[in-house]
Amino acid sequence: MADKKLDLKRRNEVAWDKYDKKDMKDLNELNDKYISFMSKCKTERECVNEFVALAEKEGYKNIKTLIESGATIKPGDKVYANNMEKTLALFVIGEEPFEKGMRILGGHIDSPRLDLKQNPLYEDTDLAMLETHYYGGVKKYQWVTIPLSIHGVFVKKDGTLVNVVIGEDNDDPVFGISDILIHLSGDQMKKTLATGIEGEDLNILFGSIPVEDKKDKTRVKTNILRILNEKYDITEEDFVSAELEVVPAGKARHYGLDKSMVLAYGHDDRVCSYTSFDAMMKIEKTDKTCVTLLVDKEEIGSVGATGMHSRFFENSLAEVMNLAGDYSELKLRRTLKNSKMLSSDVSAAFDPNYPSVMEKNNCAYFGKGIVFNKYTGARGKGGCNDANPEFIAHLRNIMDKHNVSWQTAELGKVDQGGGGTIAYILAQYEMDVIDSGVALHNMHAPFEVASKADIYEACKAYYAFLLEA
Numbered sequence: 202m203a204d205k206k207l208d209l210k211r212r213n214e215v216a217w218d219k220y221d222k223k224d225m226k227d228l229n230e231l232n233d234k235y236i237s238f239m240s241k242c243k244t245e246r247e248c249v250n251e252f253v254a255l256a257e258k259e260g261y262k263n264i265k266t267l268i269e270s271g272a273t274i275k276p277g278d279k280v281y282a283n284n285m286e287k288t289l290a291l292f293v294i295g296e297e298p299f300e301k302g303m304r305i306l307g308g309h310i311d312s313p314r315l316d317l318k319q320n321p322l323y324e325d326t327d328l329a330m331l332e333t334h335y336y337g338g339v340k341k342y343q344w345v346t347i348p349l350s351i352h353g354v355f356v357k358k359d360g361t362l363v364n365v366v367i368g369e370d371n372d373d374p375v376f377g378i379s380d381i382l383i384h385l386s387g388d389q390m391k392k393t394l395a396t397g398i399e400g401e402d403l404n405i406l407f408g409s410i411p412v413e414d415k416k417d418k419t420r421v422k423t424n425i426l427r428i429l430n431e432k433y434d435i436t437e438e439d440f441v442s443a444e445l446e447v448v449p450a451g452k453a454r455h456y457g458l459d460k461s462m463v464l465a466y467g468h469d470d471r472v473c474s475y476t477s478f479d480a481m482m483k484i485e486k487t488d489k490t491c492v493t494l495l496v497d498k499e500e501i502g503s504v505g506a507t508g509m510h511s512r513f514f515e516n517s518l519a520e521v522m523n524l525a526g527d528y529s530e531l532k533l534r535r536t537l538k539n540s541k542m543l544s545s546d547v548s549a550a551f552d553p554n555y556p557s558v559m560e561k562n563n564c565a566y567f568g569k570g571i572v573f574n575k576y577t578g579a580r581g582k583g584g585c586n587d588a589n590p591e592f593i594a595h596l597r598n599i600m601d602k603h604n605v606s607w608q609t610a611e612l613g614k615v616d617q618g619g620g621g622t623i624a625y626i627l628a629q630y631e632m633d634v635i636d637s638g639v640a641l642h643n644m645h646a647p648f649e650v651a652s653k654a655d656i657y658e659a660c661k662a663y664y665a666f667l668l669e670a
Contacts, residue, residue, distance in 0.1 A: 215568035216606035216654040217461075231444040235475055235656060239465040240452035244352045245287040245497045246444075247452075247508075248310040248471065252478055252495065254291055256281055259482050261291060262356055264520055274524045277486050282517035287311075287497040287507040290517045291481055295490035299522050300532045302539030302632075304670045305492040306481065306663055307509075308474035309499035309547065309622055312467035313337035315344060315403060315447035317351075321440060322407070324422040329408040331376075333447055334400070337500030341398040343646050348375035349405065353445035355435045363433050368450040369389060375450045376405045405447065414630045449647040456650055462567070463656065468649040470499065472656060473545035473638040481662035491667045509623040537630035541592065541670045543637045543663065544624035548572040548610050550640035552653075563611045565640035570606025570658035574636035577612050577620055586624035588635035591592075595670070596635065603665035606658045610640070637662065 220228065242248045253261075261279040274280060274294055281292045287310075315333040323330055335341065350368025357363065368375045380398070381389050389397055398595065412418030412427065425436055453465035465472075474495045481493040498508030505511065519534065522528040540644075546566045564570040578585025600607045612620050628634045639659050642650040 205553060213362040214606075215566075217568055217569050217657050219604070219606070220654075223350045224657075228653060230656055231479065231660060231666055235472070236453045236455070236463060236465070238475055239463075239467060239471060242471070243312075243350075243448045243467060245310050246354065247352065248474065248495070249283060249286050249289050252291075252294070253281065253283060255478075255482070256291060264517065264524070267524055268520060271304065272524065273526060274521070280521060280524075282513070282520070282542050284511075284513045285507050287510075288513055289495045290514055291478070293481070293484045293487055293491045294336045294519050294521070294525060295487045297488050298492060298532075299518075299525070299527055300459050300535035300539065301489060302541065303490045303492050304487075304534060304667050305494060305542040305627070305632075306477040306667070307494040307496070307538055307542055307544050308477050308626060308638075309470045309496050309503075309509075309623060310469065311337070311497045313500055315405075316438070317353075317443070317445040317447065319441050319443075322422060322425065322437060323446075324419040327409065327411065327421055328344075329421045329425045331405040331407050331447075332401075332435075333403045333405060335403060336446075336542075338645050340394065341400060341403060342394060342509055344403060345378045345380040345398060346637050347377065347437055347647060348450040349377055349447050350375060350450035351447055354444060355433065355439045355443045355445075357435065357439055357442070363435060363439075365433060365445065374393045376407060376447070378403055378405055389531055391559055412565040426670055463651050464648050465651075465654060466521070466648055468573075468639070468641050468651050469547045469644055470638070472547070472641075472651055473547060473659065476639070476656060477543075477545050477663050480661050480667060483664055484531075484667050487667070496623060497543070503623055503626060509626045513614075527529075529536035534630075537632060540630070541595075542624075542627050542634045542636050544586070544627065545624050545638050545659075545663070546624075547634055547638045547644060547651075548574060548636075548640045549612055552640055552642055554624055558613045558617045560611070560614050563609070564613070565608055567652040568654045570603040570655060571607045571662040572602075572608055572610045572640050572655075574610055574612065574638075577622055577624070577636055580616055584621050584625065586622075586628045586634055587625075588637065589633060592633040592635060596666070599665050599669050600662060602669075603661065605662045605665055608664065 242251050261281045264282045276296045278294045280292050290521050307478035316336050318332045321331045355363040408425045412424045449466045456464040477493050496509045498505050503509040550567050551564050576585040578589040624634045626635050639655045
């Protein structure tokens with residue numbers, strides 16, 4: 202009977218109801234740090250670089266450096282592995298043998314966006330333009346007529362890496378994609394939302410001043426290349442070996458008159474990655490080895506050398522175990538099998554403007570804490586990881602013990618669609634995995650919205666998991 206009362210209380214209350222002054226102070230401090238992070242880190246490389254800098258201040262050491270020096274590690278040591286500046290694994294070594302299992306938090310740090318094509322720059326009717334290729338699941342019409350910035354790197358033939366951020370400082374220019382004026386949009390308005398803006402039409406207006414040489418057939422493009430060369434010492438050819446991401450310009454913001462929410466680009470999934478990282482930084486000594494794994498390419502299927510399907514995590518774990526003098530292939534397999542993981546990714550919050558896509562008894566709500574999704578997938582659970590009830594019961598006990606507000610949800614009505622995460626990939630090792638994270642409005646839009654209470658509760662949940670799972 203007591204369990205039933207607790208469950209009903211959890212379902213009916215919002216997290217805000219339980220906070221005292223200290224909670225509110227901690228909540229606001231966490232969210233202020235998160236807003237600063239989200240304003241600064243809009244690409245995978247920026248996230249990894251920031252996380253590495255913060256982790257090193259907390260005593261984490263680079264695995265590569267330890268291997269090269271012939272060092273060893275012991276319980277209590279903190280190490281990290283950096284894969285191509287886009288994927289990061291952090292470890293706090295536990296007292297128990299690795300093969301008894303680890304506690305793993307896993308999120309992704311890529312977000313839907315527009316990427317510049319390899320040969321993006323061209324001129325049309327005295328306007329310099331950039332061609333793009335959208336990345337991940339986007340509603341293309343949401344990306345027109347908003348201010349955009351460019352983040353990324355040029356890599357020159359000699360290997361020199363040139364970092365680029367244009368459009369974030371107050372004095373920077375911003376860029377954008379035009380739309381047809383309403384007065385001439387008769388044909389466009391007859392199209393569906395999916396086809397109203399075509400992928401090949403997501404071309405960025407980049408400049409309009411020509412060079413003085415009137416014999417030059419691409420005077421505006423030439424001027425743009427001159428500006429880029431003067432500022433970054435790059436040429437048009439360097440676009441071929443560049444990685445340039447087009448993202449919404451501007452800082453993350455407090456949202457709502459009561460400042461109860463956060464508006465930002467890239468909540469999916471940096472809101473879970475940041476809170477996982479923050480929780481990880483609080484772990485000093487632990488019985489079981491704790492891991493926070495932040496990966497790339499989730500939005501396009503977790504593929505490639507920096508996606509979850511790569512062997513990066515498995516290889517990094519092997520190196521860590523070897524540094525600890527506890528490696529064998531069998532021990533590695535046992536370690537993975539006996540581990541427990543929260544696959545930390547966002548969920549969809551109920552939106553009063555669009556109630557028809559949700560089933561109210563099984564959806565997430567703002568302010569009710571971290572969301573546990575037993576399964577995601579599409580329609581008939583296609584492509585999902587379906588968590589075991591024994592693991593869910595274990596998590597219920599941990600969350601309630603640590604006074605964490607939590608809720609369960611599906612990703613909308615059964616036949617509306619669906620989505621996936623990295624959970625099923627780690628579950629292939631036979632470990633217990635469940636999806637968990639923060640619920641959002643506007644998921645995959647240029648700007649998404651999250652509740653500050655849910656961000657705070659997610660951080661608490663991840664810390665509790667690392668302590669006791």
